[in-house]
Amino acid sequence: xxxxxGGFTPLEETAFLTLYARALDSRAPRPIxxxxxxxxxxxxxxxxxxxxxxxxxxxxxxxxxxxxLDDGVRMFTAAHPDAVVVDxxxxxxxxxxxxxxxxxxxxxxxxLPPVIALRDMVLxxxxxxxxxxxxxxxxxxxxxxxxxxxxxxxxxxLLAFLNExxxxxxxxxxxxxxxxxxxxxxDYGRIGWVSRTAVKLAPQxxxxxxxxxxxxxxxxxxxxxxxxxNPRLKLVEETSLxxxxxxxxFPTWLRVATRFSGHIPSMARKARILRxxx
Ligand SMILES: C[S@@+](CC[C@H](N)C(=O)[O-])C[C@H]1O[C@@H](n2cnc3c(N)ncnc32)[C@H](O)[C@@H]1O
Numbered sequence: 001x002x003x004x005x006g007g008f009t010p011l012e013e014t015a016f017l018t019l020y021a022r023a024l025d026s027r028a029p030r031p032i033x034x035x036x037x038x039x040x041x042x043x044x045x046x047x048x049x050x051x052x053x054x055x056x057x058x059x060x061x062x063x064x065x066x067x068x069l070d071d072g073v074r075m076f077t078a079a080h081p082d083a084v085v086v087d088x089x090x091x092x093x094x095x096x097x098x099x100x101x102x103x104x105x106x107x108x109x110x111x112l113p114p115v116i117a118l119r120d121m122v123l124x125x126x127x128x129x130x131x132x133x134x135x136x137x138x139x140x141x142x143x144x145x146x147x148x149x150x151x152x153x154x155x156x157x158l159l160a161f162l163n164e165x166x167x168x169x170x171x172x173x174x175x176x177x178x179x180x181x182x183x184x185x186x187d188y189g190r191i192g193w194v195s196r197t198a199v200k201l202a203p204q205x206x207x208x209x210x211x212x213x214x215x216x217x218x219x220x221x222x223x224x225x226x227x228x229x230n231p232r233l234k235l236v237e238e239t240s241l242x243x244x245x246x247x248x249x250f251p252t253w254l255r256v257a258t259r260f261s262g263h264i265p266s267m268a269r270k271a272r273i274l275r276x277x278x
Contacts, residue, residue, distance in 0.1 A: 002043070002044050014157070014161065019042055020042055022063060023039040024059045028249075031063065038094070054204070060254060065156060065157075068239065068241070069184055073152055077099070077102055078102070085101065085106070086145060087107070087154055088154065088170070089110070089111055092119055092122060095107075096129050109130070109132065111132075112134075113134070132144060142177045147179060148179055155183075160215065168229045168230070178278070183278065186271070186272070188271065189220070189221055191217070237273075240268035240272045
């Protein structure tokens, strides 16, 4: 019998979706991320993961965007071995074990208190890994994180659950707290009514779980837009998942569709990683 998570809110439950996507990727003959730990963590939780109905596009994209964000953290911590890494809306993701940063790096995982409590039960503790329970809409989460070290912040699958004002305020808190660093997150471009309706109408429970929690945030097309919100942010890189070499590992139909979408800018933007320095 796994850990009872019956008291989780639907928002907190979104952590199970991405966890299970990584677990399923790890079981694939040719995994993209290959995080076998995710499968072990899922096995310890009493939750109907299979009932989420995860489709292969979501499994592949979740694994790939996680790998791309890991690579960004690897690059940053190699250049700044005294860095702090902050995973915003970390869920049950164990990026620190995958990335294996230099030994002096401190890694902070921030999420809502019930998710952090579960995280502390299912993930092995390790030196320099810190759990931060709290809402990212309340800037007290920053109190425990040092300000003066180079900071790498990532948000993987988080921003769709915050509204635009909350995102702007989060980004301002980040650039106000840390002296210098990078902020990287996955992004879906401008989210129009066609995408919203498609997600709402899809039969799988996972799409309902996400669309019910969607903040209504419309996203943006031009990757420079966050610079308008916050002049301290400077766009460093915009990368579409569709252009990543790992697309070769996708199932055939998805590989062909993804490569095709990579030739159409509006489609390529639907799954991208954005990286800013400050
Ligand atoms: C789709 S999950 C992604 C989790 C993790 N990044 C991953 O890749 O597995 C979204 C996460 O954001 C967290 N979250 C949503 N709103 C939040 C808030 N206001 N403060 C802190 N965490 C939040 C949820 O609890 C959930 O764990």
